[in-house]
Amino acid sequence: MTPDRFAELAAAHGGDIGRWPQDLREAARAALAADPHGLGAVLAAEADLDRLLDLAPAQSADAALLGRLLEAAPKPRRSASAWWAGLAAGLGLAVATVAGVAVGVASGAGERLDRRADAILAAAYDQPEPDTAAEALEEATDL
Amino acid sequence: MASEGEDPDLALLEGVGRGEQAAVRRLLDARLPRILALARRLLADPDEAQDVAQETFLRAWKQAPSWRPGQARFDTWLHRVALNLCRDRLRRRRETIMAQPPEVIDAGPTGEGALLGVQIGGRIEAALAALPERQREAILLCHHQGLGNKEAAALLGVSVETLESLLGRGRRAMRAALADLMEAVR
Structure with missing residues (x-):
């Protein structure tokens, strides 16, 4: 994997090679091992963006929603x-x-x-x- | 990132189909937060996100008794349903906005307070909302939902190469929109 291809993949999939497409990880780790300083900096820059993206608000289910979904779920069928x-x-x-x-x-x-x-x-x-x-x-x- | 082998939800789904309440609870524990997060980040509206999550799981309950293994993974199916419901709502929202322009909300930085968590969250939400729809969906499915590239590409109806391009452009746009916040996460 060339350094340019490595940078393209980092720009798309972020700073954690473990989250890249599975079939590319081995080659990416080999490229990183060959140039830990240069490609390490590429990963670090993308990891900063990853951390920021992780702060996008999510929300947890409230009790009313859970209650409605439990109530609407399939009920047990009668035993033999x-x-x-x-x-x-x-x-x-x-x-x-x-x-x-x-x-x-x-x-x-x-x-x-x-x-x-x-x-x-x-x-x-x-x-x-x-x-x-x-x-x-x-x-x-x-x- | 999710592997693309056997469906990890299959046993639970069979239990749901038989009406086992324990299976229903475990499936909700495992999957409801993910679907709720996806809907929240796509719609940027907590009430609408709850509505979408509810409708997604009501459809799942209907499917569960007749679910056939070997078709889509259940998690992928949930994502497809939620994604389509969100797209419908965003389409209706755009139609309403075109008919009646909304009040403009400034989501930009407001000094030192902008670094407070809630405001950072608001900035990121606004930056995501400003992305073209496919780039936003690509980032949410791959980065936030942790779907594999093949799975996400299939959901978006594009090739893995196109997905990579959507992700790259989307992340570049996010970096530019949030440049002033990058220091805060270093």
């Missing part, structure tokens, strides 16, 4: 056991629902069967089938 527990609860609910519907349907069927029995009895006694429970009660009272 929790998943199975949820599935079991869902199935239980489904079974209870089906059972409830079945009971309801069965009650309706029973009512229809009762009405059918009434019709058969009415026919047997040659009576018109009562339209409503009230009529049936009225007829029974007449008897």
Whole structure:
């Protein structure tokens, strides 16, 4: 690496060879070893600018920002056991629902069967089938 | 300077994707200050820097569950998102300034007090803000963020040779703008 190239690289990457592009560092250190006084002064001048640049203001995150980011972060997914527990609860609910519907349907069927029995009895006694429970009660009272 | 091998954030990112709060905290500890510093130095505005950092990480949280190793390193991806958000804000700011010229603030030296830390910081911030956009981004990505030259060049969409030229010109301009402060750091 020539002294001019060394100076170009220092002007771009600063006074610390350890921060230069990795593939150039070895050659740069060899050049510096060959001319420690001249190239050392080049590095020192750039290091002054590096220190000044380091004083550019930064800032730290405030608690409110951290809180918002923690709150918005992905939440834990449910574990397999929790998943199975949820599935079991869902199935239980489904079974209870089906059972409830079945009971309801069965009650309706029973009512229809009762009405059918009434019709058969009415026919047997040659009576018109009562339209409503009230009529049936009225007829029974007449008897 | 960051090496360009395996992504050091990958394990943490996988933890974030699974909703592990410890991983979220560690990733924020490691990366939020860097992104906040980049945004602050690009925008020279603490409130806007917080907004950009927040938006950058909200996008990261969306990406985390489906992050695929082997694409960009996560830190590079964060820098790309933050850089683009800052560019958008600077563009909008320029449009506003063109429509309504702002009050001129003199960031120059003001005597002995100019050497106080906060004023030096203000001078450096003003000098950075006065650089052409690409030179400012090159200095921030390489010097302040410590990105490798290939990584920084890719973020800027230029060759490593062009990056070197941007850095050289940017540093020369900074040296000229801050010449009176150079003694203070020797």
